[in-house]
Amino acid sequence: MPTTPRRTAPIAAAVVTATAALTALVPPAAGAAEPHRSDGRDRTGSVRLDWAACPGKGEDSAQRCAELPVPLDHGDPRGEQITLTVSRIASTGPAARRGTLLLIPGGPGGSGIDRLARFGPDLMAGTRGAYDLVSFDPRGVGLSSPVSCDLDPDDVATVKLRPWPGPGGDISENVARGKRVADACARSEDPVLRSLSSVNEARDIDRVRAALGEERISAWGVSYGAYVGAVYAQLFPHRTDRWLLDSIGDPDHTRVARGWAENYGPAIEDRFPDFAAWASKPRNPLRIAPTPAGVRKEFLRLAARLDREPRPWPGARPPVLDGNVLRQTMMDAFYSDANFPALAELMLAAEDPRKPLPEPEVPPLEVLQNNAAVVVATICNDVRWPRSVPGYAREVAANRVRYPLTAGLPVNIFPCAFWPYEPAEKPVRITSDGPSNILLVQNLRDPSTPYRGALEMRRALGERARMVTVDAGGHGAYLSNGNARGDRTVTEFLLTGRRPGTDVVCRDPGPEAG
Template structure:
């Protein structure tokens, strides 16, 4: 693809017209997959894979509006059902992200499933479009722009978004210049269509799924586009389905998500006997964190060969640390380091080129983002005042603020139309996909869904934190198809 300058952004075809040009959204709307390519073999180079796990490749259209055109490869994995006599079908393990992969999940978290579930389903993992070893995407970003603090950027200490807007220009230019045709076709609706192509390649009439985080949105979109291809669908740690904002709503949700979880961290971080204790009482932890972040804003800690430890790095460690109780010690150690003027043992890292490209391309292609720096400054200022822990990041300018392409189709609106085949499971305290967003998905799905809210803390709920009631309810649904009569709370 030739370089695309800012003033040549591809806006010639309205999104509504492109939607009309897409084939009808049914499983048989496009020619069948290349079944000859679906040859199961031992998985090469998959670390720690169960010896029963096998791999295959399926070819799918890069552009579903041109099904006869270029194709891309998707890497699949499976562990067959453990009881041929009890086999019901396939259970897709749909990863988070955008940019996540479930290719090794049949060997990993799939083995946490109860035996009665594993008896009934082939466990199916996959690397989504753009993620290696599927045909991978890349923007050729400089190493500095692969940092998590660039891809999920924070405003400057004074609330300025100027540096973020400059990063957005740079990243967007690189993706337009180096990303090739695939960059245009990274999107949630295409991920959902890919799921259906995998279904067809497997020879299955319907799929069951255990989807987590961003995967809940992909699978909700799938259930909207292909409602009668769904069997038993579990949506775990759920994204807000707001069709006007999409990923902007997910980011904005971090404000409340952090507020939901921080008191739990504060109680842990003030417990007597905790080797990582940072304060005598839970009430002291929040003001301590805010003071430490403000001090690092003024006086960053520098160490040769290491990333600068400033207030935004501490905030980033906080957001990551609140995602799981098992990461609380990392956050506490970072706070202790900030207090002593040293660099903590663990600093935010960077992501691979394909993950950066897919994450950026998907959220930017799903919906148009505002372009106005002034608008972001206003939103950031409001967010910083109302939610000081997250300091405006959830409403900040992302690379999408300068994205060179317009969305090729409108976001899919999630509705209650379709079979009642969905079970949502959600922790009460989740900094990444907060309960408030899950409730919006539950409302959008209407009668199609039942929701199990778990008295738990952390990202991911099912089989993750030992809540017997929640785990038993989900396992029973996957095994029997029976859901609670109504929305349920698990203490």
């Protein structure tokens, strides 16, 4: 599901931006609205990339961009083409350069161009210029043949696209919205939208590899990008070099995003104690309650009260603070400890009607539209979802009792229940067939891709992988929310190719054999 790297923005921004799993998208550049192209270039994958300034980055930026034609349909490689925008920061140590490291963005819907801008400098320094660092906006995203379902503006907010049940667990509004969203996407009749899938993104990555002139490529995939990276390693094992998968979802090919959504229930329960411990510290000026148990009780009480008595929030999308907006804010905040203060501030402001709510920061509507279309189309095209509305209602009722913090969201109905298309092909099953060159890195208390899901990926890969478990909370371990020992273990793998002899747990001050 949608993922975000580490965020330190005010929680007001977190509420209205693409969430937990979605990096900020680059708005389409001027003239980028036309998604198809046919420019006569070689369409076999052997394409020269002409690097130039990235839109919005400036001529003096080390990050450069190029356009790459890829087949709309990989089954017809010489047919209609669409455009990927690829981005690169060239190695700062050409003598030490050993190849290309591809950053696979999260999401679905995350911008690799933004991710490279955010992590490129630290990654280049940490790997001592050993790689050209490359990323891309996946098909349909940002600068790469962007798509839109032209949804009602009220339907594009994360708290609406995520099917939070109504008070008491009612899902009737979710059913109506799911039908509206699916119908709107079908009306667009955009073949790019129909082509969005994890398998096609992996095939696009192989076109990027070929265009870079690399026989084999290394990669760092995070969250949804880790799943795409696993799919690529299954489809093109002989093209992989040093393969890093970070914050990993359960690879169950019969469920895919359905399983990722369901995992939010236990993941948030795993993570909440970190916030509760922080928010109950005696000298914390944003203290919520005297004990961690009290913080949990206060959160649940406040969410229930806001369900009954929402507060207006002018300028936000939606312009109201209700229980579900608070719950979504919590999920977003748990991506990084750095967001704990903003969540506590919102809770304290919501508790006191005399206090103003934070000033909302709303991304441009076209960014939200693009993000919504990519998320919905990808997760619905990947696998068939159940269609029974009563079945979802029963699941929600049980899940609300088991995981009260997420109030039934993880198993609720998505637009995929009304998606008019069948998946074009079966999802890829991840197996142990392939080279032993994969390193997994996973936080123990990840709010989006929980540790139990990562263990399923580890089991599926067998001896192909080793796993570095980091005793930390947050989403995105390497160079984000992990710890120094975990970062050093990963960096050594990228520099030398050496993995730990066994799975390890990295606790401060050092790793322990697992």
